[in-house]
Amino acid sequence: MATLKYSRQREAIKNYLVGRLDHPTADMVYSAIREIYPNISLGTVYRNLTLLASQGEIIKISCGQNSDRFDGRTELHHHIVCEKCGQVEDLFGLNAQMIDQMAAGNYDGDIYGHQLYFYGKCKKCKEEEKSLKTG
């Protein structure tokens, strides 16, 4: 494997992701980084997101929406996708290692990890619907 060299673009992408609680798409990352490096290209954003994810510095979220999302928090946790507004939120509190262990007990291959996506309705959409009904 080739030696990794520093790049200010990659650092900016990493910093941007670590500092947020939402889960931006590649395009959202691109827009944000362009405010610091106006010449950055979408290709560079994709290359760095893929690189960072492969190194475990960020997490790639492929939950069946049209585009992937990225998460700067690397602690074991899960995600919930609002079927109404598309927002992706973090969900802590489920024991990820226990889930892997339970699966390993039912499987004759090896299990390295998992991705768990919940689908539902976020608090905001839930309340908006409630206020529509009550008038």
Place this chain on the structure above:
Amino acid sequence: MATLKYSRQREAIKNYLVGRLDHPTADMVYSAIREIYPNISLGTVYRNLTLLASQGEIIKISCGQNSDRFDGRTELHHHIVCEKCGQVEDLFGLNAQMIDQMAAGNYDGDIYGHQLYFYGKCKKCKEEEKSLKTG
């Protein structure tokens, strides 16, 4: 919503999926159905797969591979993706409703369900590697 009419193509797609344990991509479904209906188009396959999935008659698996896969078994269960050969297997035995309930306890919106994808190495790839090492 428009009334649903019977279509022999859709029935063939459904029957094909229900009869298998692997998890074909749209393209694999297309190839298979073309042996019965040589004129079927890829667009029709996609339209019917989307329709069947939206009706809950099949399950769409979006586990981050380049293309989605489809599953004719609709009982609650999970999937495991082999990182080596890309094969997707069913995994039964984990209590899906319990997972939803645990998540609901940590979330202030509503949870309707989830998709849980394990990543690892299937039995076949595991054994192939072992026999390579021992010679």
Place this chain on the structure above:
DNA sequence: TTCTTTGCAAAGCGTTTGCACTAGA
């Protein structure tokens, strides 16, 4: 200097869609 990363633009690939035609009810 040497090798990695970048910007740009084009290509790739899975999926969706518009339209005229076919077929189910």
Place this chain on the structure above:
DNA sequence: TCTAGTGCAAACGCTTTGCAAAGAA
């Protein structure tokens, strides 16, 4: 007959890639 479904081909949207120039070590 009336409307939903089909086949075809073009378009779409996200992502990847080839290449020459720029930048890190």
